[in-house]
Amino acid sequence: MGKSGSVNVWLLSAAAFLYMAGVGATLAVFPVAVKAAGGSDLDVGLVIGAWSLIYLLANIPAGMVLDKAGPSRLVPLGFGMNILVSALYMGGSIPLYLAGRGLEGVLEALAWTGVFGYTAKENKEGVLASFGTVYGSMALGFTLGPSLGSALYSAAGEKTVFASLGLFSLAAGAAAWAALRGVEPPRSSRGRILPPLGGLRHPVAALSVALAFLIGMFESNLVSYSPGIAAAVGLPESGGGYVISTYYLASLVSQFGLRVTHGMVEGSLWPLLAYTVVLAGLASARSGLGLAAAIAVAGFVDAATTSRIQARLSGILEGAESTAIGLGNASWALGYTTGAPLHASLAPWAGPVEWLFVMAAAMFAAAAALSAVERLWRGRR
Secondary structure (H helix, E strand, O other): OOHHHHHHHHHHHHHHHHHHHHHHHHHHHHHHHHHHOOOOHHHHHHHHHHHHHHHHHHHHHHHHHHHHHOHHHHHHHHHHOHHHHHHHHHOOOHHHHHHHHHHHHHHHHHHHHHHHHHHHHHOOOOHHHHHHHHHHHHHHHHHHHHHHHHHHHHHHOHHHHHHHHHHHHHHHHHHHHHHHOOOOOOHHHOOOOOOOOHHHHOHHHHHHHHHHHHHHHHHHHHHHOHHHHHHHHOOOHHHHHHHHHHHHHHHHHHHHHHHHHHHHHHOOOHHHHHHHHHHHHHHHOOOHHHHHHHHHHHHHHHHHHHHHHHHHHHHHOOOOHHHHHHHHHHHHHHHHHHHHHHHHHHOOOOOHHHHHHHHHHHHHHHHHHHHHHHHHHHHHO
16 A cells, blocks of 8 residues: 555544544433433433444445445545434434434445445555554544543533534544545446345355354344343443443454554464454353453454454455445444344343353354365465
8 A cells, every 4th residue: 555545544544533432422421311302211222223223224235335436425425424413413302313323324334335445445455454443443432432422411411412423523524535535436336336245155255244243243242231241250230331341442452453463363264263262261261350351352353353354355345345345344233233132032041141152152163164264265276
């Protein structure tokens, strides 16, 4: 990647940080804002969960449109048009919150498929490290955003927090515009929309998508059942946030660390070895600090593997990189949307820590198959 391409990745990383800081700030106050609007705990769950369903449905179509139209206009719009989401939230009613979350899901699908699709096109050789920089910036913004939201809420109320989302989004749109102005789609992509699922005929793509789905399921259960996991660690149930922070802080370190570890992560043995460690950690430590360490290891491995999956998919679907990113995002979102409900319906007898182990075993099986297929695939090339 040339000097200008490197600058573009850092500008897109700045956009990712700014936008996710705004999103994190709003999520911190949604529970109290929905209750203030007369909502119940169910309403809180519906408002927060509305995003994931729409995001799931929008990712593949968004990627197809980005591959046709190019990122230079759509990505800045994907970020900047969240000013409308901000306005809906400031309406202060549950229907407007639901509408805003749905619109946010569509706009995020446009933004992220465009950002990562462009990054994959721009940097074929160093794509994993570049993905790590952008993903790490997203994680950093999402880590700091909730604290900012809580501070703003205490000082000036929820409307100030929702207004901040609009300001952060406009700033993110400006950074994305600076990175992408003048970028056009390849001539071979103009005038047509590329098929999204043909790449799944490739066994590496199919197994990568399956692993993305399982990572989403793992994260869904970790977040949904964090109070019970916190109790197993030795914290009060109200300390579930510390468990989630442990996982995502390890994810942040992993993503930024990909500029150093990318050679190891790109290797065909990475999925097998990485998820052997995750499975062994959760098998040997079901409580206390050992469990907290196992969750941190899972966060580190899942984050690096997520970037790896997106890099593999964008390489296999060359010429349709944004569609590939949408496919990976949709697979993760499907797992995240269904993970906790499946646990509740299929195995209510299993405790949250035991179910994390079940998820780790499933990820290990998919990862082992992926490593074997990659070695076979490379041997035939």
